[in-house]
Amino acid sequence: MSDTHAETVAFVRETMLPQKAPPASTVGPLGWAKANLFSSYVNGALTILSAAFIVFVLYEILPWLISPTWEGTSLTNCRELLAAAGDDRGACWGVIRERWQQLMFGFYPRTEYWRPVLTFIFLLVAIAPILFAQFVPAKVAYFSALFPFIAVWLLWGGTIWGPVLALLGFVVGFVVFRYASRAIAPALALAAGVVAAIIWWSVITPFVEPDLSRILPIGIRSVQSREFGGFMLSITIGVTAIMCSLPIGILLALGRQSDLPLVKSICVGFIEFIRGVPLITLLFVASVLLNIFLPPGTNFDIILRVMIMVTLFAAAYMAEVIRGGLAALPKGQYEGADSLGLDYWQAQRLIIMPQALKISIPGIVSTFIGVFKDTTLVSIISMFDPIGLSNAIRADTAWNGVYWELFIFIGFVFFVFCFSMSRYSMYLERKLNTGHR
Amino acid sequence: MTTLTDPPAESFKLSMLVYDTRYRAITFQILALLAFLTLIGWLINNTAQNLADLGKEPSFAFLYAPAGYDINQTLIAYNNQDPHIRAAFVGLLNTLLVAFLGCVTATILGVLVGVLRLSNNWLIARLMTVYVEMFRNVPVLMWIVLCMAILIESLPAPSAFRGDDATSSMALFDSVAVTNRGVYVPEPLFSRGLGDISVGGYFEISLDLIAFLVVLGGGIFVSRQIARRADAQQEATGVRPKTWYLRLGAVVVPLLVLMVALGFHLGLPELKGFNFQGGTYMRNSLIALWLALSLYTAAFIAENVRAGILAISKGQTEAAAALGLRPRRITSLVILPQALRVIIPPLISQYLNLTKNSSLAIAVGYMDITGTLMGITLNQTGRELETVLLGMLIYLTISLLISAVMNWYNSRVKLVER
Numbered sequence: 001m002s003d004t005h006a007e008t009v010a011f012v013r014e015t016m017l018p019q020k021a022p023p024a025s026t027v028g029p030l031g032w033a034k035a036n037l038f039s040s041y042v043n044g045a046l047t048i049l050s051a052a053f054i055v056f057v058l059y060e061i062l063p064w065l066i067s068p069t070w071e072g073t074s075l076t077n078c079r080e081l082l083a084a085a086g087d088d089r090g091a092c093w094g095v096i097r098e099r100w101q102q103l104m105f106g107f108y109p110r111t112e113y114w115r116p117v118l119t120f121i122f123l124l125v126a127i128a129p130i131l132f133a134q135f136v137p138a139k140v141a142y143f144s145a146l147f148p149f150i151a152v153w154l155l156w157g158g159t160i161w162g163p164v165l166a167l168l169g170f171v172v173g174f175v176v177f178r179y180a181s182r183a184i185a186p187a188l189a190l191a192a193g194v195v196a197a198i199i200w201w202s203v204i205t206p207f208v209e210p211d212l213s214r215i216l217p218i219g220i221r222s223v224q225s226r227e228f229g230g231f232m233l234s235i236t237i238g239v240t241a242i243m244c245s246l247p248i249g250i251l252l253a254l255g256r257q258s259d260l261p262l263v264k265s266i267c268v269g270f271i272e273f274i275r276g277v278p279l280i281t282l283l284f285v286a287s288v289l290l291n292i293f294l295p296p297g298t299n300f301d302i303i304l305r306v307m308i309m310v311t312l313f314a315a316a317y318m319a320e321v322i323r324g325g326l327a328a329l330p331k332g333q334y335e336g337a338d339s340l341g342l343d344y345w346q347a348q349r350l351i352i353m354p355q356a357l358k359i360s361i362p363g364i365v366s367t368f369i370g371v372f373k374d375t376t377l378v379s380i381i382s383m384f385d386p387i388g389l390s391n392a393i394r395a396d397t398a399w400n401g402v403y404w405e406l407f408i409f410i411g412f413v414f415f416v417f418c419f420s421m422s423r424y425s426m427y428l429e430r431k432l433n434t435g436h437r
Numbered sequence: 438m439t440t441l442t443d444p445p446a447e448s449f450k451l452s453m454l455v456y457d458t459r460y461r462a463i464t465f466q467i468l469a470l471l472a473f474l475t476l477i478g479w480l481i482n483n484t485a486q487n488l489a490d491l492g493k494e495p496s497f498a499f500l501y502a503p504a505g506y507d508i509n510q511t512l513i514a515y516n517n518q519d520p521h522i523r524a525a526f527v528g529l530l531n532t533l534l535v536a537f538l539g540c541v542t543a544t545i546l547g548v549l550v551g552v553l554r555l556s557n558n559w560l561i562a563r564l565m566t567v568y569v570e571m572f573r574n575v576p577v578l579m580w581i582v583l584c585m586a587i588l589i590e591s592l593p594a595p596s597a598f599r600g601d602d603a604t605s606s607m608a609l610f611d612s613v614a615v616t617n618r619g620v621y622v623p624e625p626l627f628s629r630g631l632g633d634i635s636v637g638g639y640f641e642i643s644l645d646l647i648a649f650l651v652v653l654g655g656g657i658f659v660s661r662q663i664a665r666r667a668d669a670q671q672e673a674t675g676v677r678p679k680t681w682y683l684r685l686g687a688v689v690v691p692l693l694v695l696m697v698a699l700g701f702h703l704g705l706p707e708l709k710g711f712n713f714q715g716g717t718y719m720r721n722s723l724i725a726l727w728l729a730l731s732l733y734t735a736a737f738i739a740e741n742v743r744a745g746i747l748a749i750s751k752g753q754t755e756a757a758a759a760l761g762l763r764p765r766r767i768t769s770l771v772i773l774p775q776a777l778r779v780i781i782p783p784l785i786s787q788y789l790n791l792t793k794n795s796s797l798a799i800a801v802g803y804m805d806i807t808g809t810l811m812g813i814t815l816n817q818t819g820r821e822l823e824t825v826l827l828g829m830l831i832y833l834t835i836s837l838l839i840s841a842v843m844n845w846y847n848s849r850v851k852l853v854e855r
Binding site for chain 1: 576815828836837
């Protein structure tokens with residue numbers, strides 16, 4: 001029997017119908033809303049609840065934020081301005097207009113504000129070759145090497161010879177290392193370089209500096225550490241801790257992974273101790289104990305003491321992050337490096353570290369963000385970081401009772417810094433991802 | 438014909454200490470140890486000399502002198518004539534209290550936010566992203582101070598509760614009073630209580646609490662036995678008996694019996710004079726610290742939870758469904774055990790961070806161990822070396838204990854690999 005249905009089917013369509021448009025409920029804004037906002041009863045309820053929440057918050061906050069008090073000179077004056085405009089409540093932005101310089105620079109002399117600003121611009125230039133290697137000429141890296149000395153001189157001022165002689169110490173150490181490494185083992189040459197630099201700093205520098213400053217008095221007005229404050233202080237401490245903690249952290253991580261039991265236990269002990277105590281106790285050590293631990297008569301700068309402790313703190317966390325990267329590296333990489341005949345430091349420098357650091361980028365950046373946020377803790381040992389300054393501003397009778405405006409401003413600046421750091425880490429991850437999967 | 442012989446014994450030369458890898462390791466370690474010991478010795482020597490110059494003999498005797506200051510929020514009885522060590526202990530309990538409360542709320546909130554961030558509801562997911570980014574990128578100290586400001590500024594004063602035209606009223610059937618001085622919640626009282634027991638003459642522990650914990654522990658033990666019997670029965674017959682009411686009853690009924698036997702009732706806060714009396718008083722500083730630490734840490738936990746859930750491949754869910762498991766069982770038997778393996782190690786460090794961040798209590802005047810031992814005791818006795826070292830030691834012990842407990846738990850949930 002034939003398979004055709006010629007007898008049973010009265011009509012067979014011979015041409016395809018044109019495709020119909022999809023139902024209106026699945027395309028366009030409506031379809032998107034149905035799929036993403038109202039896919040089920042629970043989702044619909046949640047959407048309505050959160051939309052109501054957003055509307056409520058905006059309704060409460062926006063009129064408060066947009067208040068005509070930019071010109072206010074005190075809290076009472078702000079209230080008068082508000083009453084004149086017919087509002088019963090609103091932010092008092094006058095405090096930001098009047099005190100933003102203080103929040104940025106603390107008690108830094110007003111005529112010298114150009115110095116921190118210039119340092120900040122130099123900082124951006126100096127980190128450019130590290131952050132955006134492919135867009136910036138490599139020669140800028142020489143400026144990056146000079147930057148710490150320029151920054152110290154610009155911020156603290158005084159004679160130029162201190163930073164110059166300190167820089168020359170590094171040069172002397174490096175030259176000695178280069179010449180010595182031709183004759184003796186690299187480790188011994190390194191030791192010789194370090195000894196030469198230390199001799200330069202401790203013997204020659206104190207001897208030469210006063211004379212040099214007298215003969216060629218090049219210098220700018222010197223600024224005391226206690227005049228530092230605001231975001232300038234946070235950034236100074238944060239950047240120093242970040243820059244110094246990475247190399248120390250790498251060394252600690254290598255020490256912790258090392259085969260030498262003594263080195264390993266010293267590193268483990270240090271890392272676990274620092275990670276086990278809160279930063280605030282380390283800051284107490286910086287403010288009251290460090291002078292007891294050092295030779296009698298030593299009394300050095302509080303900012304420097306805080307920097308040392310914050311750096312040690314950050315280094316311990318950094319070490320753990322890098323250890324994670326080292327552990328995540330396949331064993332074959334270590335064995336491959338050995339089979340090429342590379343020695344320990346060559347293997348670390350050429351094979352292990354580039355890969356391990358790449359794996360640990362997200363962790364490193366979140367440690368950076370953490371350190372930067374933690375610089376606010378110095379307000380507890382009565383240094384004037386932004387939060388400390390906000391208390392100081394409130395102590396002024398004109399601004400007694402101003403909370404929100406200051407907190408919103410400080411929080412916003414911190415948010416901008418930290419959020420851009422985390423976005424940069426995402427960018428770097430994408431850029432360095434050489435596609436292993 | 439030649440015979441193989443041992444290579445000629447190499448005589449030891451001094452240069453081998455540097456150039457020969459067999460000896461170099463030992464050389465380096467001895468050098469490192471020497472440098473380390475020299476550093477320690479140098480520090481100790483400096484310290485001894487400095488202390489001698491200041492005329493201070495390192496001693497912990499000051500811990501037994503009367504403290505002479507009041508602590509406004511205490512878990513155990515304390516008055517200003519008690520020794521410094523008791524003040525430090527009160528502070529330690531306060532640290533542990535806020536750390537415990539914070540860890541619990543941060544976990545609940547963090548898991549909720551982490552799951553909601555993965556929700557297919559666009560608005561909810563964005564809202565949660567805003568929450569996470571906002572809290573992660575602003576310093577925790579700032580949130581603590583801000584929470585304190587919110588509580589002081591926006592809550593009603595106790596006087597607002599007074600009179601016929603009161604502008605505020607107590608919440609939850611007149612049992613909780615939320616004021617700008619703090620929160621008053623009902624306190625558990627026992628009319629036929631068992632009293633206290635003294636430990637070593639220093640601390641009293643409530644026998645009621647001990648009885649409560651013992652009965653609770655017993656109940657949980659019985660309930661787990663029931664579950665184990667049910668498991669065995671399921672293995673043998675394939676049918677799982679319904680046991681949830683038995684298990685619930687095993688925990689709840691003995692507790693209810695105990696509470697009736699001890700004469701349990703709630704002591705409600707009442708407005709007397711200018712302030713509330715009775716009930717348990719939680720100061721604003723505690724609430725602000727608790728709130729800020731929970732919200733801040735929850736943002737980090739949410740990210741860990743999200744990463745943990747994303748780490749489980751969709752194939753696992755599908756395979757479990759193909760085996761015929763119901764959605765709840767898929768979550769509890771397949772997804773959760775694997776996600777926990779990823780989530781728990783970072784969760785441990787978040788708990789540690791929260792505990793260490795609780796030391797910021799000093800910014801809002803909550804008297805934790807930093808505020809008592811390393812704050813007022815330090816200032817009153819001038820013993821900065823002893824107090825700070827002791828404080829660090831205490832924090833170190835807490836951290837090591839938390840990580841030991843959590844690592845033990847981690848090793849239990851960890852999947853056993855080859």
